[in-house]
Amino acid sequence: MNEVLWFASRATGTASIVLLTAVLVLGALTAGRRSRAVSQTVVVGLHRSLALGTSVFLLAHIVTAVAETYVDIGWVSAVVPFTAGYEPVWVGLGTLAFDLVLAVVTTSLLRHRLSRRAWRAVHLTAFALWPLALVHGYAMGTADQPLLRLVPVACAVVGCLALAWRAMSGTADHDRRRAVLVQEWS
Template identity: 35%
Template structure:
């Protein structure tokens, strides 16, 4: 394969990785809901979320590996773990490195969840909310297709999807959030009684 082939592979897999990362974030939020969504229970959404996250991780791996062999990107092994020192667009490339570092941390804690405990897993897993926007900025600043209409449209669609599910999660209609609010209310609080009856 030529350098151009590796560049094309890195470019293509990077775009698809962004889509899968977006899908993983969306599915992760859906999986946290306590109620069935589209007729599927929480465990089913968790399984799909996990598969999407693993797919995204694989795509990022191929994206990065391909660019190691691209003479134009001039990516070095140290650039995979140390951000902001790259030869080509160091800041924007550094955001990609930072995203990879966070992804590695999330994957490792997911794989060692049984040993480190749920609390540590959830704390690190929240870093996904930083991983996603960093990845978007990396694509816009470092991506070859950043100025193309189709890429801008795709990025906007990803942003709309993530903003929508995050707004749903922090809103009162999200079952997990509503449950926590009910538990924080005193037992005799009329609002708690009304919300419990509305659930039933």
């Protein structure tokens, strides 16, 4: 049974980082220039649905990692960073990422009760949780399973490309403002 939990933990962790990267990419598309090919509503809906799916896989990853007894990761270590008996730094980075996920999900669920500024401030922590999760996934990847190390690297490349595209593209509103500023006034 312990071996099944070990494989389940690795599989759900790998799925979590892939889904988290997809959520990041869709978030970059949503925040950037509006796509005319696909409805913005569809992209936002997919972003939210994948974020929920990511949370489910992440919870499964944490439960299986704590339940398997080969290494010492307790329930407290799932929410309190750097307290694991096994690889406390690398597990701690994953815990920090999870704590940030909790903050982002909670504020997203309460978005209608928060100011846009407060929600956005917390939501931007996703830019910190993603690299923390990548480093955790890479460092905790099993050395004799190169795919478990390759997935976080591939996700890093894809995510960085999406973030670079987002940084280089203006928003539709920004472009309209710039166009108005250069207009001649009669």
